[in-house]
Amino acid sequence: xxxxxxxxxxxxxxxxxxxxxxxxxxxxxxxxxxxxxxxxxxxxxxxxxxxxxxxxxxxxxxxxxxxxxxxxxxxxxxxxxxxxxxxxxxxxxxxxxxxxxxxxxxxxxxxxxxxxxxxxxxxxxxxxxxxxxxxxxxxxxxxxxxxxxxxxxxxxxxxxxxxxxxxxxxxxxxxxxxxxxxxxxxxxxxxxxxxxxxxxxxxxxxxxxxxxxxxxxxxxxxxxxxxxxxxxxxxxxxxxxxxxxxxxxxxxxxxxxxxx
DNA sequence: ATGGTTGCGAAGCAA
Numbered sequence: 001x002x003x004x005x006x007x008x009x010x011x012x013x014x015x016x017x018x019x020x021x022x023x024x025x026x027x028x029x030x031x032x033x034x035x036x037x038x039x040x041x042x043x044x045x046x047x048x049x050x051x052x053x054x055x056x057x058x059x060x061x062x063x064x065x066x067x068x069x070x071x072x073x074x075x076x077x078x079x080x081x082x083x084x085x086x087x088x089x090x091x092x093x094x095x096x097x098x099x100x101x102x103x104x105x106x107x108x109x110x111x112x113x114x115x116x117x118x119x120x121x122x123x124x125x126x127x128x129x130x131x132x133x134x135x136x137x138x139x140x141x142x143x144x145x146x147x148x149x150x151x152x153x154x155x156x157x158x159x160x161x162x163x164x165x166x167x168x169x170x171x172x173x174x175x176x177x178x179x180x181x182x183x184x185x186x187x188x189x190x191x192x193x194x195x196x197x198x199x200x201x202x203x204x205x206x207x208x209x210x211x212x213x214x215x216x217x218x219x220x221x222x223x224x225x226x227x228x229x230x231x232x233x234x235x236x237x238x239x240x241x242x243x244x245x246x247x248x249x250x251x252x253x254x255x256x257x258x259x260x
Numbered sequence: 261a262t263g264g265t266t267g268c269g270a271a272g273c274a275a
């Protein structure tokens with residue numbers, strides 16, 4: 001059994017106590033994190049080592065930053081997408097854990113349709129698709145985990161009508177995600193939960209969490225051989241609440257997939 | 261909800 005999880009922690013500096021609390025309670029074998037907002041030199045590798053996890057991190061400080069921690073091995077870490085599309089910085093990190101090629105990705109937000117940032121988001125997604133074709137085989141055990149900043153379809157948002165014309169739901173970015181899936185990956189949570197209304201992110205503002213105004217934008221994409229090993233996929237909604245120890249939550253919560 | 265909250269860092273930007 002391998003437990004694989006992904007979490008946009010919205011600053012690991014601010015979130016480390018909650019992350020440690022969650023790791024101790026849920027015992028993931030592999031945890032991908034996004035938005036660490038740390039430089040590599042500031043990554044708390046000692047704190048994870050004390051819990052039995054090796055770690056790899058790709059960050060340059062204030063923005064973005066991605067990490068993988070693993071207690072089932074962590075080999076051949078490779079940071080970045082290997083192209084000028086990395087200009088937005090520190091959004092992809094790969095490593096091999098328990099024979100799985102794991103990718104921790106933080107897709108650019110896009111901000112608004114028509115903006116330069118939106119075009120960069122589409123470019124970045126195309127580059128990720130090319131990276132997979134260059135570095136990986138869909139016949140191997142491949143996991144692409146992270147904050148995609150895309151709700152795959154209308155089941156994944158609280159109110160499709162209210163979001164019409166907005167980023168995260170627009171047709172070009174959904175198509176870009178579909179092209180990544182068509183390389184040979186499955187949105188494994190969706191197979192276990194065909195129903196809508198299950199989200200991984202809620203805006204901090206306006207009480208969105210309690211009003212159910214969220215989106216499912218954090219995904220675990222698995223290659224077919226790996227997807228065949230999945231026995232469950234859950235979103236840990238409780239981790240979006242203040243913790244039993246009083247630690248404050250990220251605006252995202254954790255997605256967990258268990259593999260045989 | 262053209263509002264609202266959080267994080268970083270010390271004002272304003274990003275999400």
